[in-house]
Amino acid sequence: MRTGGLIVTGTTVLLPGAETPPLTTPRDAAREAAERELAKRAYHQDDPGLFERALDRFWEWIGGLLDSASASTPGGGYGVLAVVVLVVLLVAALWWRLGTPRRTATSAGILFDDGLRSAADHRTAAEAHAAAGRWTEAVQERMRALVRSLEERTLLDPRPGRTADEAAAEAAVSLPGHADDLRAAARTFDDVTYGGRTADPDAYARLRTLDLTLERTKPLLTGPTA
Known part of the structure; x- marks a missing residue:
């Protein structure tokens, strides 16, 4: 309203010719409007994805663990580094010694997983693999030939599911x-x-030599003496 030469706006008095003040918005309404604006997709196109956020949290957690460990380990960060190196070396040694597990322990060492074949058939297959440089398959077939030969000579009873270790122990009688x-041949087969x-x-x-040697070896039919 105008009072004399003054303009009164709410509780504010303006001199004549002064600019009209901008409209003001209540604080709560302004905050809500800003939140709605910032929630628009255009403002979040470059935000990290769920996997990246989880990875960042993981590395933050690892960093916190390392900080705590360095604070309580003699030598600080160098002590933690030494422990990590020792763990890595231990894991590498176990991996080298045990190899990569391929099957469960219940099936480990089973010799025959296909139809019945003669020792001669297994020897032929072994020689073919060896000629082609497939040494793993050659070793497997030669071990099968060795055990099948002992079964054909009735030194072992034919038994499905027999393991290489069991065959070696029974043949040793x-x-x-x-x-x-x-025993060494069975261990090689399992490895x-x-x-x-x-x-x-x-x-x-070595397996081929053992197979041919056993072919010429006279068995001890009564077993070892007590």
Whole structure:
């Protein structure tokens, strides 16, 4: 309203010719309007995704653990680094020693997983694999040939599900002079079949020699004396 030469706006008095003040918005309404505006998709196109946020939280958690460990470990950060290096070396040593697990322990070492074949069939397959440089398959087939040959000579009873270790232990009863070689052969079979190891020409040569040697070995039919 105008009073004399003055303009009165609410509780504010303006001199004549002064600019009219801008409209004001209540604080709560202004905050709500700002929140609605900032919630629009255009403002969040470059925000990190859920995976990136989770990864950031994970690294923050790791950083917190390392900070706590360095505060309580002798030597601080260097002590934590030494512990981490020792753990990595231990894991690497176990991995090298045990190899990559391929199957569960219940199936480890099972020799025959296909139809019945003769020792001659397994030997032929082993030689074919060896000629092609497939040493893992050659070792597997030669071990099967060895065990099948003992079954054909009735030194072992044919039994489905027999493991390489069981075959070696049972064969050692009638072939005690080759007990160590039989155990080594079974261990080689398990390593390359279920332990993630790769066979080589030497491993195959040892198994082939053992197979041919056992063919010429006279068994101890009554078993070892007490």
